[in-house]
Structure formats: C-alpha cells, structure tokens
Amino acid sequence: METSTCSKKIVQLRSSDGQLFEVDEEAAMSSEILKNMIEMGMPSPLPLYEVDATTLAMIVESWNRRLQEKRGEITEAELERWEEEELLKSKEPDGDAICVLLAANYLEDEHLIDRAGEAIAHHIKDMTVEEVRDYFEIENDFEREEEEKVFQQNAWAFH
C-alpha cells in the first residue's frame, strides 16, 4: 500500500479474514466509520468485520487515488477512469460493483457508494428481469397469480 513521501500518520486496518493493511490516515478518513474510530482513539489495528481482504485492498487503493487527486497528483478524469475501469469494471457485467457497494456502505464512504450505485444502475438498465435476478441472486418471490400479472406488465412496457 502506498504511503506518501511526507511523514503522515498511518493507521492499521484488519480485514474480516485477518489481513492487515497500512493506510494513510488521511486516506482512511474517506470512511465515516474509520473516521469515528480514529477520532475516538481506538487502538490499531482497526477491525473491519465485514470487509474481506480482497475488497479492502481495492477500497484502500481507491482511497489512495482520491488522495492523489486531491493533492493534484492525478486529474479528476484519471481518477474517474480508474474507478470505472479498474475498481468497478463497468464494462464487464460481472464486475465488482456489488462488492464495492456493500463494503462502501459498511464503511460509510459516500463517494464510493455513489460511484458503485451508479455503475450498478447502469449495468441493470438494459437487463431483462431474469438477468437482474441472476445479477443480484434475488429469488422470484411472486405468487403464481401475481407472476402472471407481472409478466403482463413487463410485456406491456416492452411493447
């Protein structure tokens, strides 16, 4: 994990599966949860019970990049492109947007919630009902009678 050249405070985070990450404190403040923990003086490593190492690695990198953008080391456009193509893999339907959204929600990182939400909405806009169910692994819980009407409604919308 990158650290900046200036001497900045570092915090240690622990993912749900026990991996430790060192992060620039300023970068970690992107998460309201972490901000609170840091301000309360909680001892390191700060535990993140619901974010696994893989996802946390991606999130930390996104924080670092946001910090770089804030410092003018990269442009906003470059940040956005990275977020779309690398983080959320917006061009691939099986991208990581859902993982990122769930983790961002837990971490209370508004910016990432926004980006990931946007990416997911964009993915599902052109999907059929079945495809949306598969994507989110949602069960069809309509009763048979309701199902027929639902089918009718959908047919109407697509006419």
Added chain:
Amino acid sequence: MSQRWAFLLGKSFSSRRSISPSSEILEEDARFAGGEEEKGASPAAAAGEEEEEERWAGMLPDLMVNIIRRVEASEERWPRRKSLVSCACVCRRWREIAIALVGPPRETGKITFPSSLKQPGTRDLPIQCFIKRNKKNSTFYLYLSLTQTFMDKGKFLLAARKYKYGAYTEYIISLDADDPTQGSNAYVGKLRSDFLGMRFTIYDGNPLFNGARASGIKASRRFFSKQISPQVPADNLEIGQVSYKLNLLKTRGPRRMQCIVQCHSMRGTSDEESQLESHSMGSLVLKNKAPRWHDHLQCWCLNFHGRVTVASVKNFQLVAMMDPSQPDGVGDEETVLLQFGKVGDDLFTMDYREPLSAFQAFALCLTSFGTKFACE
C-alpha cells in the same frame, strides 16, 4: 430475502477470489467471518452472527432504493422507462420500492406502470396521446405522445377492439395490443353501446395490479375486489355513462354529448398513505363545449390549439358542468378536461387532464367512433 443477501455476501467476499489461505476456512462459514483470532465457535458467536445478519438485511433495502432510484431518475422517458418496469418485476421488495419511488401521473406527469392508466392525469397541462384506428381488425390503439409532432412512434398504452353483438356493441379495452379480450390478464375494462350508438356505459374491469395495498377504500369495495382466479375478471364496475343527442334542426350540426364519470376526489393529498386510504369517488358530469359557427368559413369551430387538424363531427372538447351539490367539485366550464380530434385518416389526438384517467379518456373517445348516425 435476507438469506439470499447473506448468501450473496458470502459468495462475493470469499468464493469469487480466494487469495489468502484463511479464506478456505471461511468458505464454510462464509457469511460473517470474524478473523482468525476469534475462534470461539460458541453459541454466543452464532447469536452474534444472527444479529449481524439482521443488520445486513436491514441495511440492504437502502442500497436497493439507491439503485432503483438511480434507474428511475435516469430513465424518465419512454421507451427507456421500461427499465423501471423491469425493476418492478424482479421481486416483491423491488416492486414496493419502484412503486413508492414513482409518484402518480398527477404529480409527475409521467406514465410508468399500467396502474398509471387508471390514475388521474395532470392538473395544469394535459397529457398528450394519440389514437390509431385499424379498420381491418376493428381495433383502436392508444399511445402516449413522446414528441410534439404527430409522427412519433409513441408509447403503447391501451388497445380497444370492437365486438358487435345483436343488440349492442362492446369495445374491450386491454393492455394486450395483439389480443384484446375480456378473459385475459390484460383486460382493463370495456365500453358498451346500445344498438343505435347513442348511449354508452363504461365498465372498469380488474383494478390494475401494482402491488399496492388496496385496503381501506371507502367508496366501493368492488373497485378493488380481490381476484381469485386471474382468468375470470372481477365484476365489471360501472364507472361512467355517455349519451349523445343529435342536432336535428341543423344537418351536419354538432351533436351534444353528456357524460357522467366516477372519478377520484381531487382533494390534494400530500402523502401516499392518505391517498390510498382516504380515497373517495365522486361523480364528474361533463358536456362537450359548443362549437361556434363561423359564417365566412361556413363551419363549426372549436379552438383545438393546433392539436386537431382535420374537421370531423367526431372532434370534441369536454368540460365539467358545475354541480352545486358538490361544493369542492372539480373544474369550471372553460377548462377542457378532454380533447379529441382527427389529424389523419386513421389518426386522432387525445389530450386529457385530471380528474380523468387515461383509461376513462380513451373510453370516452371511443364513444365518438361508436355513434352510428354521425355524418362526416
């Protein structure tokens, strides 16, 4: 639902990519791994997991709302708006969210779900539609206009097919453009005319399914009667009558049209709860605005504001008649609540506003086709 989401979490956090050895341990207890140090597989841990699961189940609806709201906001116009209808067909929870996010046409001016077709139109500017007639299959198709021209493809709303019987004629109104019949799930209502085509009755079939709670409706239990079998429509509820009187004194003179329609009360209700629960129906009495005779043009004229371009005895504008028995009654005698008229051989415009709904407006317009003694 919470189990499904929990499963999703487990899958996304561990099985998609496994990089650390510890993740193998986590495969079995994929949901809420607490890290290697916390090894206690005790009842307390299990109880902790259940609490966590509830926390997730509670949180996730917010994320679903977030996503569906984005879809709604970005796809305001048809045909793209179908994405939102698709969202509402995914599962019950999504349906509730999608419906809650979409306001009624009266407030938003947008038609979204089939249920929008039985909700009142907008207050100020009318909702613009057009009707295509197909003489070969005796069917009329109602579309929402998508542009200001008369040439657009439109968004299909309703179809009505004419069925002639001995003593009467019926127009079956349906969501199904290909097969508008009374027996189908797509049946919305019908118009029945007498033999002469002078008196018509409008019937509302099954209320359009939108999953909303249909409880506490005071006015008529039958309006939202629960259907047992989708194949047999609920009782057809009579919601309107139209009668025509010909102008016998002047040939080719305008005919007189009088309508009574059961409409939702126009009391402004601010929140959806009270809209559902304090529903009340009132009778709206409409008549057609009398055209004026233009001597030098030698014809009867109405100002259709450019929305009607071909003279026809079928063309009309309906205004409300003031009803002294309804102090908070709707409209005035100048506001045109429904306008209908010809723009091409088989093409007509239909503009409607509250308290009329698209379904009611369509049925009223169909009566204009049904009158046998019309001269053109």
